[in-house]
Each structure stands twice: as structure tokens, then as C-alpha cells.
Amino acid sequence: MPDFILYNSLTREEQTIQLIQPGHLRFYSCGPTVYSYAHIGNFRTFLTADLVVRTAEALGWQVTYVTNITDVGHLTDDDHADALGEDKMAKALRSKEGELFANVWDLARFYTDAFVEEWEQLNLRKPFVRPRATEHMREQIEAIQTLIKTGHAYETPDAVYFSVPSFKAYGQLSGNTRADALEEGVRDVVKDTNKQDPRDFALWKKDDKHLMQWFSPWGWGFPGWHLECSVMAMKYLGETFDIHGGGEDLAFPHHECEIAQSEALTGKPFANYWVHTRFLQVEGQKMSKSLGNFYRVKDLVAPNAEGGKGFDPLALRLSLLSGHYGKPFNFTIQNLKDAAKIVRRYQDAWDLVEGILHSDKPSGTDFLGKRLNENYDAILLAMTQNLNTPEALAKAHAGQKMIQGALSGMGKEAAKQASKWFQKVNALLGFIRRERTLQETNDTTDAEVEVAQALAQLIDTARSQKDFARADAIRTDLLQKGFEVRTTKEGSKVTKKIS
């Protein structure tokens, strides 16, 4: 098995992963704040995490994968010490969609469910545990108590702060070490005159008006954002674990603060390797609501009837796979269409292979196995080289071509090898198959689907009677209704047209 090499943000170089416990990867990846539907940028990051997991699995490692749900509202604008800032949950609650919810707890629950559903649609590996911040209050409070006791934190009338000067290695990850530079920053820093250093960050906010509040030794309030990840990661993975991931924006301040808290708490290294996913842009620009290029997964994947674009979620997965996680990626609708085409091609080829396997065709000879194994090894190798998905896909396409080109002369022995290849590649890259049915990938009602399928059968009937005019007329009709009609050995098939 090849070494697994990743770019480590902490050391700024590619490194071979040396596991703390050989054969067992412990991995934490920062999850979303559930105040709305997740967008494709979020999922690019979660996809990177998924690839770390899948590659590790392919190497035969056991993986303990933890990714959290941030269901605590944290302050949005620069929260002033009086905590007048409004948090994301509260803001979402007041929005138009928020009217659907009785309170912030309901809102968080709803978007958590939606998030997990999209997670599954994109065929992302299920984590070992998906801890929620609100369910780990005791751990957070205990951590703060310890930090105060050891002189790493102090209480003011408004909050409990982590004392950055008490932790020497602060800035190691982001390079942001200078307190004065932070003060001069474009944005305001938390302005609490009781703060001892401008870099100090809140571990606990005192606020008895907050929509979500808990009782603590410092009165009613809520925990600082960074704390939940430290506490939950250590709870499920131990004081030191192997890899920690997240979006590039989280490197500072979030991850920097996580390191400071955790290592101040334990005196041990927190995570050995840090993996950060670059942001994606959409149509060459920063994704933003005002530019009209802001895509939630839901927007792309939901049926037309529900206001979505009706794309196969696996096409979105493949599209995101087509760029390297460590580089900015320019997501375009064209790219998504391209991906949809490729996903379908793989699915069709696999279907045909399975068809041969379950037919009464002769065994034939295995003329594929060796080449396909070599091909798979090349795909895996690309993935172990800092998750080089573009390279892995290029290799996979070559393998797919090998199979596609051999289909006509393929017996069961060769089909067995092809099927194995599809399974392995799908286990690693995950874009080839989920159960695929017309209803699932299409934006039609069941009735429409039934009609389309019936019409497709009529085409076959007409063609068998050489009534081509009639066959063409039916096909034209289906095309106009937004279906694509393809002739196969089993007869005409209708699928929703990609666009």
C-alpha cells in the first residue's frame, strides 16, 4: 500500500501521514452551523473530509471520523461585550423562512435534518459520531474551569476569556502572531476594555437575554464558538489525534483558537495534521447572494417542481471532485452538466456489466482483471498523493473506457472483474452509483414518469412495426416534455434531460 501524503497546513508542506496508532486514523472535521440550508461551498469542505476517510479506508485503515453540528447560535457582527450583537440562529429565526419555526431550537433541528439528508444525497461517509455543541455543555464548562484554574483564562464582568499570551505557540497555524496587527485589522476586534490582550477570545459569554442560554459558574450565558470543537474532538478522539480538517476560513481564528485551548488544557499536541479546503467560486466570482450565484445544494438537486434544478446529487459530487481541494475551484453550471453526463455514462456501463453478470452469457475469459487492478492502483495512488482527485478521475476515466470498449465481447469472467472495479472505484470516489431510479433523479411526479415510460414502450412497438413516423412523433413529444430518449438493447429508455 502506498503512503498517504497530505499537505499539512501546520507545517506548510506535504507530509506522509504517520498515525498515532498504526492502522487507525482518528479524524475530526468541522461541520456546519445549522441556521440555514448548507451551500455547495460548505459541501466542498465536507467532501474533502469524505475523501480523507475513503482513502484511509481504501488503505485498509480503521477510521474514527467525527464531524460536529454547531447548533448554538454565536454572535454575528462583532459582538460587543454587552452582547447586543444578534446571533445567526436568532437572525435566521426572524427571516422569512424562520417564520416556520417556533423557536431557535426547532430551527436548528430542522436544518440539521436537512443537512444530514443532503449529506447522504452526496454520498458522504457517515461519521462515527456527529456531536452537537448543545449536547456538550458540561464538557465545555469543565474545560473553562480548568483553564481558569491553570491561569489560561480569566473572568471579566461580561465574559470568560482565553488568555492568548499564556499560550506561547499561538499563531503557529495562521501566522497571525502580532497583537498590534490584529488591532489594526480592517474589522473591529471584540471591544471589551476588560480584555487583557486584543487577541484574547471568549470561552463563555455572559448573557441572560440570549435565545439559547445555559447556567454556568459564571451565570447564564453561552459558550464561545471555538470551544465546542476542542471539547468534542478530544472527547471522541483523545487528547491528541491525527488529522483535523475544515474550510480555509477556519484556519484563523477558529482552528488557531482550538489549538490554543486544547493544548493549554492538556499540554499535549492537539492534532498532528491540518487539512484546509480552499473556497470555491461560482462562475468566476465569489459566491454571494447579491451576485445571484449563491447555490445551496438544495437549489441544484431539488426537483424543478420544488424550485430546484433537478441535478443528480452525484453529478454535483463529481463536479466538486473535478478540482483539487487545495486550490480555489471555479464551480460552473456547465461543469455540473458535464459531470452529470459522466456520472450517467458510468452508471450505464455498470448496469450493462451487471446485466452480463446476470445473463446466461458464456463465462468467456478474464481479459480485464489484471489491467483493471493496475488501473485501480493508479487511482488509489493519486488519492494518496494529497487527494489528487483530478488525477484520480483521469485514471478512472481510462478504466471506464477500458470496460466500455470491451463490453461487446465481454463474458461473465471479464464482467466479474469489471463489476469489481466499479465497486472499488465507487468505494473510493463515490460518484458512480446510488440506487438510481427515474423518480429519484427526476423532477417529475410519479404520474408523469409512468406516462413517459408508457410512451417509450409505444416507441418500441411502433419501431418494431416499422412505423417510424409514429415512433419519431412520440419521441419528439417526449423530448419536448423534457425527457431524453435513448435506444438500448432492452428497448427505449427515458431519462430526464440534463440541463
Add this chain to the structure above:
RNA sequence: GGCGACGUGGCCGAGUGGCUAGGCACGGGUCUGCAAAACCCUCUACAGCGGUUCGAAUCCGCUCGUCGCCUCCA
């Protein structure tokens, strides 16, 4: 002001000193009643300028351009 990333053919994107990915689109072909799908072939690029080198997309310098973070956004 501080920290960092990137500029590759019509588009998306790998590649970090020589052997010049891949996808999509375009064009040509095979197949097909005709299409679609599939398959085959085709398309030779590295922001600009200068330098190092036998040789640079790849190393160095400068210029231009784009982007991210800098207290709670993946």
C-alpha cells in the same frame, strides 16, 4: 498594514526541470430507419518581461491581474 494562495488550449482543470493528464464543447468518423447514447480520431496551452540551465509551464527576479483570511463565514 499583517498572513497566505493562484494565473495552463473555447470552457473546467492535473502536472513542479526533459517523456508534454483528463473531462466538456467543437470538428471528422463508426453504429443507427433517423436521432440520441456509446465508441474511435482530431484540437498542443502554460499572464507578461527578464534571468538560471544543454533544456522551464515547472527554478529565480520583477511587472500585471485574480482571490482568501486577519474575532466567530466551509
